[in-house]
Amino acid sequence: MTDAVEAVGLGRRYGRKWALQDCTLSLPSERVIGLVGPNGAGKSTLLHLAVGLLQPSAGEVRVLGRDPRDPGTLARVGFVAQDKPLYGHFTVAETLRMGGWLNPAWEYKLAEKRVARLDVPLTQKVGKLSGGQRSQLALALALGKRPELLLVDEPVSDLDPLARRDFFRVLMEEVAESGMTVVLSSHLLADLERTCEHLVLLSRSRVQFAGDTDDLLARHRMLTGPRDAAAAIEATHTVVQADYTERQASVMIRVNGPLDATGWQVRNVSLEDLVLAYMAAPHLTDDTIETAKKEQVPS
Amino acid sequence: MIRLTWRQARPAFVTCAAILLAFAAFAVYTEREMSSYIAANGLATCTGGESVCGVLGEAFKSKFGGVLAVSQFIGFVPVLIGAFWGAPLIAREIESGTHRLVWTQSVGRVRWLAVKAGTFLLAAAALCAILTWLMTWWLHPLQYVQGGGTVGPSAGDRISPNVFSFMGIAPVAYTLFAFCVGAAAGAVVKKVVPAMVAAIILYVPPRIIMARSVRPSVITPETVSFPAGTPSPRTGMGDWILSNTLVDAAGHPINVDYQTMSAACQKTMGPSCYPAGARLVDTYQSLARFWPLQFIEAGVFVGLGTLCLAFTVWWTMRRVS
Known part of the structure; x- marks a missing residue:
C-alpha cells in the first residue's frame, strides 16, 4: 500500500534559515499519526509542504503517492491549519455550503449533522463562534470532503480541556467509521498520547525518531x-x-x-x-x- | 468557485451599485438644470463675440462650479478600484490566513485566482464603462462653455488633457491597470493596508508619464502657421494645442516684449503690434486623432495591466507561502 505521506531529503528554507531540513520519513496509511516536537521544530512546515501550501527548497514530498500541489490530490486530502482559518463574515451554513462550492464530493447533510452538535444556529456568523466551536466547524469542513488523509496542525493548542476532549471524540468517531489516515501535530505529547498509533518526533528541523507507539514503548x-x-x-x-x-x-x-x-x-x-x-x-x-x-x- | 467569489464580492458590488445609482440620479438632475439654463440664456447659440459670450460662460461656471468639481472625481475611480478591490484580492486572504483554507480545497490555486480576479476585473470594467458613458452624457452641455472662455457652438475639446482621460475607452483601461497593479502589490506585500498604499503609488507614475511625455508626441503633431495677430485658421476646431511659437519672416523664433507695447496693442494684439512678417506657429493634435490616441492610451494600459496580472499569477503560484 502507498504511504500516506512520503518525504525524501525534504527541506524548506526561509532566507538562510532552514525551517525543515533533510527530512526523510514515510507515514503509513490508515493510522492515526502524531507529529510531535518543540515549537519551531518544523511541524507546521512539514504539513504545509504536504498540502502544497509551500514548495520544497530541497528534496521531495509525495502525498498518497502523488504531487501534493495537484488539485486532484487536494481533493483527497483534508487540512485544518493551526489558526483554523474561516471567513468570519460568513454564517455557519454558508461556510458549510462553501465546502460544496469548492469540492466535488461534498456531503452537506453529513457536515450539517456534525455541526449540529455545536449547539449554534446555522445562521450564526463564524466570527462570533467560540474557539471550540470554530475548531469543530473547521474540522467539519475538512471532513466533509471525505478525505483519505486528514492533516491537522496543532488542533487543540488553543482550546480548553473540555473542548479538547470534544474535538478528539469527534475526530476519533470519524476515524473509526472511515478508516482514513490522520496526522496530528502538537508540541504537547499529552494531547496525542491517547489517540496516536504512530509517532514522529521532529526536533531542530529534523526527524529524531519515527515508529509505531507500541514498538517504541517495547x-x-x-x-x-x-x-x-x-x-x-x-x-x-x-x-x-x-x-x-x-x-x-x-x-x-x-x-x-x-x-x-x-x-x-x-x-x-x-x-x-x-x-x-x-x-x-x-x-x-x-x-x-x-x-x-x-x-x-x-x- | 464562482459562488464563493460572488459571496465574497457581494458587499463590495452592492456598495458600488448603490453609489453608481446615487451618482446617476445626481447626474440626471443636474443635467436637466444645466441644459435648461443654457437654453434659457442662449449659450448654445451665442454669437455676441467674446465680450458677451464670455460673460455668459463665466456666469454659467460660477453657478455650476460645484457640479464641475464633482466631475473631477471620476479621475479617482481607477485608483479607488485598485486600492479597494485590487490590493485586498490576495492580500486579505493571506493576512487573515484564509488562503490556507481555500488553497487546500479541491479547486487549484490557478482556478481560484482566475475566477476571483476575472470576476472583479469584469465588474471593474463594467462599472467604469457605465460611469464614463454617464459622465460623457452628463457633461455634454459643457461643450458650450469650455475651452478658455470660448462660448458658442464648437466641436468640443474632448482631446484636451482636462477631458481626454475621462472619455472614450481610456478610463476602462486605467481601471484594469489599477486593479492589476493593486493585485500584484497585494500578492507581494501580503498586507492589505501597505498594499493599498503601494497600489496608489504604483498607479500614478505611468499615468503622468503617459500624459506628459507620450500622448503629445506618440503621433507626430501637426503644425499650422499664420500671421501674428490674426486668428488661427483652426479656431474652434477643437484642437489640442501643444505649443505656439512666434517666428520672424525667415522662420527663426523671436520674442516680443509685451510690456513695452503701446496700451492699444496690449488690448487688441492686432497684426500691426508685431514686427513685420512675424508669424505664429501652433503645434497641435487635431480632434480627428481623438480615437487613435484613445486606442494607443488604452492599449498601453491594458498591456501594463496584463503584465501585472501575469506577474501576480506567477508570484502567487511560485512565491507565496
Missing part, C-alpha cells in the same frame, strides 16, 4: 540500580537519559539486543517520558543510533 526501558553496574548496561544499549546519584543510577535505554538486567529494577516507559527524554537529547536520532551500533560491532 524498545525502551527505564532501569534503576547500583551506579557501578551502569557502565555494563551503557556499553551494549543506547542511553537516552541518565540520572546519577552517588550510589544509584536511573537510566532510560533503547534496547539493542538481549537485556541482562540482573540487579536492576526494570520499568516500562510512558510515551511522555520517552518523548521528553529524546527532546532533551537532540543528538540522538534513529540515524546516529544506527551508526553508533554498527561502529560498536567490529570492536
